[in-house]
Amino acid sequence: MMAAEEKKKKYYRELEDLPGIGEASSEKLRKAGYSDFKTIASSTPHELAEAADIGVEAAKKAIAASKEMIEIGFETADQVYERRKSIGKITTGSKSLDELLGGGVETQSITEAYGKFSSGKSQLGFQLAINVQKPVEQGGLGGKVLFCDTEATFRPERVAQMAEAAGLNKDEALKSIFVARADDSDHQTLLIEKAGETIEKNNIRLVIVDSLTSHFRADYMGRGALGERQQKLNKHVHDLQKLAEKYNLAVYITNQVMDNPGILFGDPTQPIGGHVLAHMCLTPDSLVQLGDGTIKSIRELSVHEKVLSINKDLKNECSSIRTKVIKDKVKHIYEIEAESKISTSGLHRFFMLDGFEIKEVRAQKIRKGDWLVHSSSAEFDGTIQDLPEIEIEELSMIKPEARCHLMQRFMDAGLTRNQICSRLNINPRHLRRIINQGYPTTNHNIANLGSMICEETEEFSEPVYTHKNRKIVVPAKLNTSFSQIFGYLIGDGNLDKNAVRFTDARYEVLEVYKELLKGEFGLDGAIVKVNKKNAYRLVLNSRKIRELFEKTKKNIFELISRSPKEQIAAFIKGFVDAEGYVSKKRSRIQIVQKDQQVLKYIHLLLLRFGIHSAIRARTNAHHIIIDGKEVVKYANQIGLTATDKKVLLEKWVEHYEKANIKETIPFERKAVRDLLLRFNLPLTTINPRQDCKYINIKDAKTLIGAFEANGLKSKELDFIKLLLNSDVRLVRVKRIRKIINRGMLYDIEVPGNENFFANGFLVHNSTARLYFRKSKEEKRIARLVDSPNLPEGEAVFKVTANGIID
Numbered sequence: 121m122m123a124a125e126e127k128k129k130k131y132y133r134e135l136e137d138l139p140g141i142g143e144a145s146s147e148k149l150r151k152a153g154y155s156d157f158k159t160i161a162s163s164t165p166h167e168l169a170e171a172a173d174i175g176v177e178a179a180k181k182a183i184a185a186s187k188e189m190i191e192i193g194f195e196t197a198d199q200v201y202e203r204r205k206s207i208g209k210i211t212t213g214s215k216s217l218d219e220l221l222g223g224g225v226e227t228q229s230i231t232e233a234y235g236k237f238s239s240g241k242s243q244l245g246f247q248l249a250i251n252v253q254k255p256v257e258q259g260g261l262g263g264k265v266l267f268c269d270t271e272a273t274f275r276p277e278r279v280a281q282m283a284e285a286a287g288l289n290k291d292e293a294l295k296s297i298f299v300a301r302a303d304d305s306d307h308q309t310l311l312i313e314k315a316g317e318t319i320e321k322n323n324i325r326l327v328i329v330d331s332l333t334s335h336f337r338a339d340y341m342g343r344g345a346l347g348e349r350q351q352k353l354n355k356h357v358h359d360l361q362k363l364a365e366k367y368n369l370a371v372y373i374t375n376q377v378m379d380n381p382g383i384l385f386g387d388p389t390q391p392i393g394g395h396v397l398a399h400m401c402l403t404p405d406s407l408v409q410l411g412d413g414t415i416k417s418i419r420e421l422s423v424h425e426k427v428l429s430i431n432k433d434l435k436n437e438c439s440s441i442r443t444k445v446i447k448d449k450v451k452h453i454y455e456i457e458a459e460s461k462i463s464t465s466g467l468h469r470f471f472m473l474d475g476f477e478i479k480e481v482r483a484q485k486i487r488k489g490d491w492l493v494h495s496s497s498a499e500f501d502g503t504i505q506d507l508p509e510i511e512i513e514e515l516s517m518i519k520p521e522a523r524c525h526l527m528q529r530f531m532d533a534g535l536t537r538n539q540i541c542s543r544l545n546i547n548p549r550h551l552r553r554i555i556n557q558g559y560p561t562t563n564h565n566i567a568n569l570g571s572m573i574c575e576e577t578e579e580f581s582e583p584v585y586t587h588k589n590r591k592i593v594v595p596a597k598l599n600t601s602f603s604q605i606f607g608y609l610i611g612d613g614n615l616d617k618n619a620v621r622f623t624d625a626r627y628e629v630l631e632v633y634k635e636l637l638k639g640e641f642g643l644d645g646a647i648v649k650v651n652k653k654n655a656y657r658l659v660l661n662s663r664k665i666r667e668l669f670e671k672t673k674k675n676i677f678e679l680i681s682r683s684p685k686e687q688i689a690a691f692i693k694g695f696v697d698a699e700g701y702v703s704k705k706r707s708r709i710q711i712v713q714k715d716q717q718v719l720k721y722i723h724l725l726l727l728r729f730g731i732h733s734a735i736r737a738r739t740n741a742h743h744i745i746i747d748g749k750e751v752v753k754y755a756n757q758i759g760l761t762a763t764d765k766k767v768l769l770e771k772w773v774e775h776y777e778k779a780n781i782k783e784t785i786p787f788e789r790k791a792v793r794d795l796l797l798r799f800n801l802p803l804t805t806i807n808p809r810q811d812c813k814y815i816n817i818k819d820a821k822t823l824i825g826a827f828e829a830n831g832l833k834s835k836e837l838d839f840i841k842l843l844l845n846s847d848v849r850l851v852r853v854k855r856i857r858k859i860i861n862r863g864m865l866y867d868i869e870v871p872g873n874e875n876f877f878a879n880g881f882l883v884h885n886s887t888a889r890l891y892f893r894k895s896k897e898e899k900r901i902a903r904l905v906d907s908p909n910l911p912e913g914e915a916v917f918k919v920t921a922n923g924i925i926d
Contacts, residue, residue, distance in 0.1 A: 135160070138185050140178030148172050150313075161186040210252045210326065210370055211259025212244060213924035214917035224259065227325070227370045230360055232332075234375035240900040240919045241374050242273050245328045247924040248372055250282045252326040253296050263325025263369070264296040266318060268311050273330050274299055285922030298322065305335035309356045312363070319367050327363060331374040332356075337467075338401070338450075401450065401865030403463040406878040407720050408868075411438030413500030415681040415724050418866045418878065428498060429873040430882055434846030436498060439870045446866055453861040454483040458492055458851040459734045460723050461716075462879040465865055466858075469884035471875070473786060473850050476836040480884055488853050491786045493882040496849040497730040502684035505598040508671035510664055512592055515560040515584045522580035523555055529573040543568055560584040592664055593642040598672075598679055601636045604690035606669070606676055608633055610718065611698025615666050615673075622658040622698075623650065626762050629697060630658040641665055677721045688725055689758045695722060697761045702768040707751045707775065711744040719744050720879055727880065729757045732849070749783070752776045782816035786850050787840065789815055792823065799832050820844060848882060 135146040138160070149172050154160050160168060160183060169179040209224035218224045225231045225248055233241040249267065254260025267274055276294055283293035298318060302308035308329075318324065336353045364371045404419035411426035421427075426438040455463045456470075466484030471493035478493060486492070518526060530540065541551050544565050553559035563577075570577040585591050595602055613622045620637075624630050627647065634645045637660055645660035672679070680691045700711040713719050719735050719742050726733050726746070731753045736743045746754055755769040792815055793803055805826045806819040815823075820840050827837050843850075870876050875884050898918040918925050 139181040140174055141172065141182050145172040145174055157186040206368055208256070208261045208325070208368070208370070209259075210248055210261060211254075212917070213247050213251060214926050216926055217917045217924070218259075225326075225370050225372055227261070227368050228364050230357070230364060230371040230373060232373050232375055240917070240924070242330055243278075243919045244924060245330055245372055245374065246275070246279050246282055248326060248370075249279060249297050249328060250286050250288065250293060250923070252370070253288060253293060254286070261325040261370075263323045265298065266315055266324045266327045267297055267299045268302055268308060268327070268329045269299055270302045270308055270329070270331055270335050272301070274301075281921065282923040298324070302335060305339045305352065305356075308335050309352065309359070312356065312359050315363060316366075319363065319369065324367070325369045327360065327369060327371045329360070329371070329373045333375055401446075401465045401468060401867040402878055402883070403453065404864060404866055405717055405720075406462060406464075406866070407724060409495070409498060409724060409877045410682075413498075413502050413682040413728075414678055415721060416678060418868065419864075421866075421868060427868070427870060427876045428495075429870055429875050429877070430493075430848060431873055434842055434848050436847045437873060439873055439876070441868045441870060444866065444868050446864055450861050450865050452858050453865070454486070455855075455857050455859055456483060456486060456492075456853060456881075457855040458853050458881075459494060459732065460720060460879045460881070461735060462881050462883075463859075464883075465861075468867070471882050471884070475791060476787070476839045483856075484858075486853060486856055488855060490853045491850040492853060493848050494851040495724075495727055495877050495880045495882070496732070496847055498724075498727050498847070500682070500728070502682055502687070504687070505679040505683055507596055507598055507602070508668065509596075510594050510668045510671070512594060512664055514563050516563050516566045516577070516581040517558050517560045517584045518555055519580055519582055520558060523558075526555060526569070526573070526580050529575070533573055535572060540569075540572065543572065591642060592662060593640070594664065594668060595640055598683060598687060599640075600686055600690045601640055603680060603683065603687040604694040605633060605636050605640065606672065606680075607691040607694025607696075608698045609669065609673075609694075610676070611695045611713070613698070615670055616659075618663050618666060619659050619661045620666055620669055621660075623655050624658075624698070625655050627656050629762050630656050632761050634658055681721070681725065685728055688728055692722065692725055693758050693760065696758070700760070700765075702751075702760070702765050702772075704768060707748050707772040709746040709751055709754060711746075712738075712741050713744075714741045716742040724880055726754075729753060731757070749776055749781055782818055784812075784814050785817050785820050785840075785843070786814045786852070787820070788813060792819070795834070795836055796823075799827070799830075799834065801826055801830065801832075817844070 135141055135149060135154075135157075136143055138146075141149070149160070149168075154163065154168070154171060163171075163183065165176045165179040165183060168174075168183060169176045172179065172182075174182075206228075208227045209218075209222075210226075211218055211224045212221070221231070233244060245267075249265045251259055252261050252263055252265060255262050279297065280290040280294060283290040300311050302311055312327075312329075315324075315327065319327075333353065336356075340352075360371045360373070363369060402418055404417060406418045407415050408418050408421060409415055409428040411428055416425075421441060421444060423441050423444055426440050429437055429439045431437045450465045452466065453463050454466055455461060464483045466482060468483050469480045470483060470486060471478050472481045472486070473491040473493075481490075537548055537551065541548055544551070546554075546565070550559075554561050554565070566577050566581045570580075583591075608622060609620070612624055613620065615621075622630060622633055630647050634647060637643065637645050637658075641660070641662070643660060643662060643665070645658050647656055647658050649655075650657050680688055683691075696709065696711055699713050700709055702709055711719070711722065716735070716737075722744055723733050723735055731746065731750050733744050733746045733750065736745060751769070752773050755773050760766050760769060789806070789809070789812065792806055793808075796803055796805055806815055806823055821844070824837060824841055824844075827834065868876065875882055877883070898920055900917055900919055916926075
């Protein structure tokens with residue numbers, strides 16, 4: 121019987137030997153993580169059938185055979201105790217932290233660290249990667265490291281610095297760390313599943329995963345994917361635990377934490393056990409406001425650029441980008457429409473008014489009627505921008521009186537006709553025309569002639585201008601006139617093969633732009649009637665001018681956005697001259713454009729002047745609407761060219777000077793009345809209008825005055841005052857819809873304020889947080905939250921240039 125059993129076990133030596141499993145199926149199983157009999161024995165028939173692409177009955181037979189190949193049973197506690205005697209420990213470099221961990225990071229188990237950015241968690245990972253290489257008597261295990269990098273956090277230069285400080289050869293230390301960059305959760309799990317061979321061949325004693333959960337949260341977003349995500353994450357953790365036990369190695373993983381929703385006003389450092397912060401992403405066309413005024417799409421942002429963010433006083437502040445995240449497995453996105461539009465993954469967080477405070481809310485939880493935090497104004501000094509360089513090919517001719525002299529100089533220098541032609545790269549006939557007949561040639565050829573005889577070209581040549589080669593002035597800077605012309609070009613202009621063209625129904629407007637073009641380039645354009653249309657066309661023929669416009673157009677919005685306000689105002693004026701009209705019935709400017717992205721730029725540029733606008737979709741185009749008192753701001757700071765439009769603007773300015781218009785601030789009158797009752801103030805302090813749900817700014821200021829007059833204080837009043845004096849405003853959500861995502865998504869990490877502006881909305885970043893707790897300067901505080909064999913406690917250590925110390 122024993123012989124029969126041995127024969128049976130030999131038969132099932134490999135996965136391929138299992139009934140129903142061939143070579144193709146076994147390969148599929150290994151790729152899916154079923155690398156041994158134990159994993160197959162613990163799986164379900166349907167799960168195994170799907171992984172191996174076999175029938176359910178065949179899967180049942182394979183599972184039954186696998187169960188026969190493994191010993192399933194219990195072991196006594198003394199056996200477990202004996203096994204744990206082989207556990208090794210890796211010193212962290214800090215005695216207090218080692219004591220907290222019972223002697224260091226131990227093998228056969230997973231040690232998890234979580235916390236905010238800059239709290240020292242990744243630094244501890246680097247330190248462990250060095251210390252594990254030391255001999256046992258120095259707190260190491262004399263082994264090597266497997267480092268799974270999921271967020272581009274591995275820094276070899278920092279590891280080398282720590283190695284030298286620890287007395288190790290930095291080159292040898294780096295050679296002992298095997299690094300793999302995981303692109304997504306599937307790649308991450310595959311790296312761990314396939315790690316066994318690398319571990320066996322290279323004496324790996326430490327596996328580091330930094331960070332564990334980021335890819336899983338990003339790849340499986342939304343409640344619908346929660347079950348699948350947790351299942352796969354759980355299997356991944358089990359695979360790590362198996363490595364730890366099988367090879368008696370230590371596993372060190374980092375994790376992320378979620379912020380307190382009151383991050384702008386409260387302590388954001390509260391850890392939430394078991395919760396992680398997912399990568400929450402925006403579509404690539406989302407426009408981000410940089411700290412120097414530049415407006416860029418999030419796709420074009422680079423790490424270390426500074427973006428505009430909001431501090432706890434709700435004031436604009438610049439913060440550097442630390443990391444940039446790109447994701448491609450988000451199935452659905454949410455399109456949110458308020459003043460402007462933004463498309464985002466469901467987990468991306470916005471800032472929303474909730475009573476008398478602001479809280480964070482995920483996009484998937486936002487509803488129509490909610491009030492979101494939006495930029496109100498953005499002041500930048502700006503600098504005048506350089507325009508692309510355009511090489512102008514100018515012509516000159518030999519002066520009649522210098523022709524004989526020039527020929528004599530060539531003879532004196534011993535230059536033959538063929539030698540001269542070779543230097544100029546022309547033929548003898550062309551040379552005769554240039555020298556004897558006064559044909560024009562390029563200034564480059566004239567300069568070469570002068571160098572042959574060592575004479576200044578002014579002595580024997582003079583400039584020539586023809587219809588094709590006119591004298592052109594090319595501006596080197598993006599000045600006010602050129603900015604206005606370019607704004608008009610974006611609206612009603614186009615670039616022909618050899619010309620720049622502008623079309624408008626108003627002849628007087630084209631006359632203005634004709635003069636602007638002449639002032640910039642020194643050339644006269646022509647205004648002609650467009651056949652069969654009630655419109656005129658301004659044409660300026662010049663390949664070089666067209667080339668300048670074409671090169672500038674590629675990044676015109678970046679150039680304009682970091683220019684001074686004078687240039688920005690001129691650009692907007694030109695654009696509205698082309699695409700805007702003023703209503704006769706109400707105070708409104710409407711700007712029409714098919715390209716919604718252009719309007720998003722204009723929307724953000726208007727905020728430089730504190731002008732609030734709204735983007736609305738129409739059947740065949742998109743509109744920017746500037747309403748009410750915002751029209752007055754526009755008239756006073758930007759203006760228009762057309763006479764009829766200017767007359768209407770003046771009419772609305774005069775109307776608003778006489779009208780008593782009250783601007784809404786979205787605090788409900790009922791809540792404000794409750795506040796008055798709580799402090800025994802008369803309800804008549806504010807206007808008791810029943811037809812208006814929210815108070816206005818005048819009400820808010822009266823309320824503040826009443827509290828101050830009575831020496832009263834409340835957090836509600838503090839918040840109202842904060843909001844009134846802030847750089848943000850609240851905008852109401854008009855619509856939100858869930859749509860299918862068809863592309864990549866992007867996000868950035870902005871340490872510090874941990875927010876930035878995208879399409880004008882204030883949004884939370886996707887910071888990869890660590891959780892130890894940062895104290896003063898180099899100090900860090902580690903708190904042991906959960907351990908099966910150690911009590912809770914805290915340890916203080918330092919992160920220095922040389923590594924982790926007490």
